[in-house]
Amino acid sequence: MRTTGYIGVGLDFASYTTNVYEACAKGRESECRKAAITEYSKFGGKQVASLAGGAAGGIMGRAACTWVLGLITSEAGGIGESVCLVSGIASSITGGKIAEKWGGYMEGELELL
Numbered sequence: 001m002r003t004t005g006y007i008g009v010g011l012d013f014a015s016y017t018t019n020v021y022e023a024c025a026k027g028r029e030s031e032c033r034k035a036a037i038t039e040y041s042k043f044g045g046k047q048v049a050s051l052a053g054g055a056a057g058g059i060m061g062r063a064a065c066t067w068v069l070g071l072i073t074s075e076a077g078g079i080g081e082s083v084c085l086v087s088g089i090a091s092s093i094t095g096g097k098i099a100e101k102w103g104g105y106m107e108g109e110l111e112l113l
Helices: 002-025 029-072 079-112
Strands: none
Touching: 002 029, 029 079
8 A cells, every 4th residue: 555655656746747848848948947846846735735634634534533433332342443443544545635636726826826
């Protein structure tokens, strides 16, 4: 699972690098520099937003789950808390995806400036 994430980040970086290469291959120096700054800033912003969103989503999901299911199933030894592992992972992934979309939206806003 961990390797899959690194492969995804590498492919994402390759995609942004391809965009920069295409802008620079045409021989327009001003567009090359602008494309490099814009594309690599997009990549960095997207990764940071995704990381922060995933962390926040995971923390909130696990905390809510632990309190709710832990208190409800306290008589049974807190068995419901084992479900919190799955919900924590799911909320981390969801938070990361939402933050990634938000980061993409903010990239578009920066391009307008």
